[in-house]
Amino acid sequence: MNWITNFVRPRIKSMLGVKETTPDNLWTKCPSCGEMLFQRDLEAAQYVCSHCDFHMKANARQRFQWLFDDAQFEELPFIPVAADPLKFRDEKRYPDRIKEARTKTGQQDAVIAAKGTIAGVPAMVVAQNFAFMGGSLGMAAGEAFIAGAERAVNDHVPLVLVVASGGARMQEGILSLMQMPRATVAVQMLRDARLPYVVVLTDPTTGGVVASYAMLGDIQIAEPGAVIGFSGRRVIENTIREKLPDSFQKAEYLLEHGMVDMVVHRHKLKETIARLISMLMKTPVSAAIAKAVAEPEGGALVPDGVEADAVPPPPESEPQAAQ
Amino acid sequence: MSTYLEFEKPIAELETKVSELRKLAEATPGMNVADEAARLEARAAQLLKDTYTKLTPWQKTLVARHPGRPHFYDYVRGLIEDFTPLAGDRGFGDDNAVVGGLGRFRGRPVVLIGHEKGNDTKSRLKHNFGMATPEGYRKAIRIMDLAERFGLPVIALPDTPGAYPGLVSEERGVAEAIARSTDRSLSLTVPMVCVITGEGMSGGAIAIACGNSVMMLEHSVYAVISPEGCASILWRSADKAADAATAMKITAQDLLALKVIDRCIPEPTGGAHRDPLAMVAAVGDAIASELDVLGTKDGETLKRERREKFLRMGRSLAA
């Protein structure tokens, strides 16, 4: 096992965010079931475990590759913000933490916005990467989200948010909290322009992020098993002095409590999003949409019984829609 | 009688001595201690003033949480006529941590929303220490809808340690409720004036703190997370709360400098709890002057300016 932890893991980590050709001999261990997975298969399966269906974390550029047609997209430029507005010091200097996160992820900050087409429908995707300081929401992330929304309005295209975040960037203090109203204003710009805003909640999405723009989607989607909630599990357990079940704050729990529209397997995300935004944008069904719906990417890998959003067959007596 | 904070101990000793001297003088006719009492009293007053002009961020946090500090209902009693509380979110229940209603403020009908923490054991339990469940924010949304429909200004008084971190909050979507309340505040076409009267902690506060004018009392605090919470995450020890309070920049003075708030309302010497009536009146004056300015603007301007203010926030800090 030693060579796995000492050699393979760091290599895999260093690859995240930087597209490299994968050597043939790399394996990774599923954090959920412990199964050893062949790295190339795992990438082809969009980081979903082929044994237990666990959805692993993904970075922003992987999200773009999986959602945009032919993995083609245009990234919006990074918008520089005040580097350390509070001169924040805890055990490390904030700028040092940022530098580390940049090296680790190959991203300038937690959020990147990109433009492309999803099954032929032009769209913006904003992706928030948990690997960058826990996907925390600071000024740079706020600017990236706002820029994504402004570009969507400008180009008259829908915006899809794929989010993973532990919440606020504490090192930016109140300026981090202010990203909640700022991002909310960006959502309002989309709404004013009557553009669809689709949110995909992935593991984990918590704190201030889920209490603002990540909960304001026209459609709320969650990936299976994703932890989604406002307060941390331990904080709640301390408050109520009770142990919470494993299912607490999971995507399926939110579905049951009416907080999301659907739980969608990662292999069906593109198809689902394409279907939704093409209808909301009143885009005629194109060959690309038809193809995406007929052949969902990686669809063959979906084990039986995991489609959480199976559509019931129409009742026999239901009259067909007029026109 | 009065509650002294730990750092007020030297003041407490002097003030206790003064009242003991006075009692002694009353009980002993002919005994002249007036000079001594006056001298001690002056020293106590000076010490109080000195202490409060240089409160640390952590000391301000303690003052902001002082049990004698005026809360929502103290402001309502002092400033609002015909206050008519409104209850319920029309979906599940009524929350007592976020309260609100209709009333007349210096002649004009307004709607009010705010956190109430309670001021004794019984009322603190009733108001859940100012920690709201989703129903509180959904009630706030409903009251803001009412303001919008009838063109009434919104006065909001956030004062909370944060939303209630319990199972019921998660079950019923506290995150969504906070998001929608923030959303509603930012789309209003009526004036919204917010005064952070005590502690404005995290999403639980921002949900009702997105006004055209956001003011803070001189010794109130406003933060993304409580100093204790920040310390336990970044320092892995809640004992470092004082360090976290300093690092996070949570005081009205810091937030005014960062242009996150619009105005700081001075407190009576020794803090709002020393003279609640004067504090309430000063808050009333500040709200009135803000409403006078905002009242001249049309709805679309109010909405646009509010949004632009938040969009601008922090941008001027970039080098």
Ligand SMILES: [Zn+2]
């Ligand atoms: Zn697995």
